[in-house]
Amino acid sequence: MSQTLSERLAQVLRLLADGEPHSGDAIAMRLGISRTAVWKLIGQARNQLGLEIEAVRGTGYRLSEPLELLEPARLSAALDPEALGRLNRLEILDSVGSTNSVLLERARSGLGAEQPVGDARGFDRGDVCLAERQTAGRGRLGRTWVSPYGRNLYLSVLWRFSLAPAELGGLSLACGVAVASALRRLGAREVGLKWPNDVHWRRRKLAGLLLEVGGESQGPSYAVVGVGVNLRLTGVDAAAIKQPWADLSQVLTTETPGTKLPSRNRAAAWLISALLAALDRYRHQGLTPFLAEWRALDAYPGAPVEILTGAQCIRGVYLGIDEQGALRLQRPEGVRSFAAGEVSLRPTPS
The missing domain is CATH 1.10.10.10 (Winged helix-like DNA-binding domain superfamily/Winged helix DNA-binding domain)
Structure with missing residues (x-):
């Protein structure tokens, strides 16, 4: 394709x-x-x-039904005022393999860093890439992200940090809080977070994040945060998803019958605004200011779960996250911690 x-x-x-x-x-x-x-x-x-x-x-x-395509002018007009000051570059592509891949290539080649107006090294603003469709959209652990033309949201944000890459370990959790907050602003009141970086509604996946980082071992570094949000899935699209899913149209219809799906451009703008604010805050304060909200949004507190790491399956009771964002699991021998990026979390069958 x-x-x-x-x-x-x-x-x-x-x-x-x-x-x-x-x-x-x-x-x-x-x-x-x-x-x-x-x-x-x-x-x-x-x-x-x-x-x-x-x-x-x-x-x-x-x-058969209208499509609201993304338009730079409409999207920019819906951004929060603070987001405009944090935005270095915004581009909308008709079709791409992956928005993350576009920005990763830019980060590695140094392109896009020549125009920042604030910090001399560009640490105070980000580049944003959106696409109407992705032909190779991807999630964590090599999974495919279903990305049909003109229906959902597929976007990535590139942000540069003075920090070392190792200091970005909690960034996916901070961005998860940002995405959940944007979805709540759009009317999805019952969203929750699944460690490390999925946004669920009633334990079905509504949105997902993919964080990819690089840079010098002692800094500076960069992060590309990819986000996919299901707005409205057709039957054909839904059949390609291999896990329980939800879309925003379904969420709004269930929670507040009669509520219409918000403008796709506005939804994208609010999502971008939340992400840029979170990235800017993380560069100053790290994960700490996001911990309380992440815990309040945690979808699985106290649940019996399975942790999959490599070929190993470890069962226990999920205890939430520690101050570094690692997952805490109660085992017969005591509490164990797992760092983001190493495991998957799934509820055990009841």
Whole structure:
């Protein structure tokens, strides 16, 4: 599957996004191409992107439901004022392998660091990359993140630190708090956190984070924080997810019937605002100011769990996290701690 969309296909999708019928002649004239070329592009949208596009006799082509595509102006207008001061660069891509990969390449090559206005070395602002779809979206431990075109949120933030990489061990927890806070602001009141970096709703996955760090052993360092949020999943998309899941549309319908799904651009802006604020706070204060809120959002306090580390399965009672963000597990021989990035946590069957 190609990582990128042709500019022509992207133009067709922007025309069709309103959900209204558009004739093949009108599309062809607008883009300066033939009717046959339009027909081929519609086929690509159906076959490559899985979009449901109806061909209505006498009226033209129409998406089965409108898509709200991401727009730089609308997104920027919805950012918190403080976020604008923390933002170095914002880009929106039609299609990419992974937004994390885009920013990791930039971090490793040093690109994007030439324009920061605040700190001389750029430690006070971040780069943000969003995509309408990912062809190789990924989560922790090499898992795939389902990333259909134009429906959910897929974004990454690159932030540079004066800290050593080892000092970023609690950053995924801090960012988890930020994502949960943004989702609560959007109306999802019952969200919780699953160690180390999943956001759950009623113990189903609503959002996930992937943190990738690098840099010099004594600093400076960088972190790329990737976030995926399920806004509205189709049946086909949901079938590809191999764990219990939730989307924001379902959450809002259940918690507050009649509530509409918020604007996708606004949801992205609030998520970015929360992440930039958390990253800026972490560079000054570390994990400490996030601990109380993380514990309040913990979805599994006191639960019997299994810790999977390599081929080993360790069972015990989950005791939450310590001051460094490590998971604490009650075992017959005493309490053991596990660092983020080494294990997975799953509730044992009841």
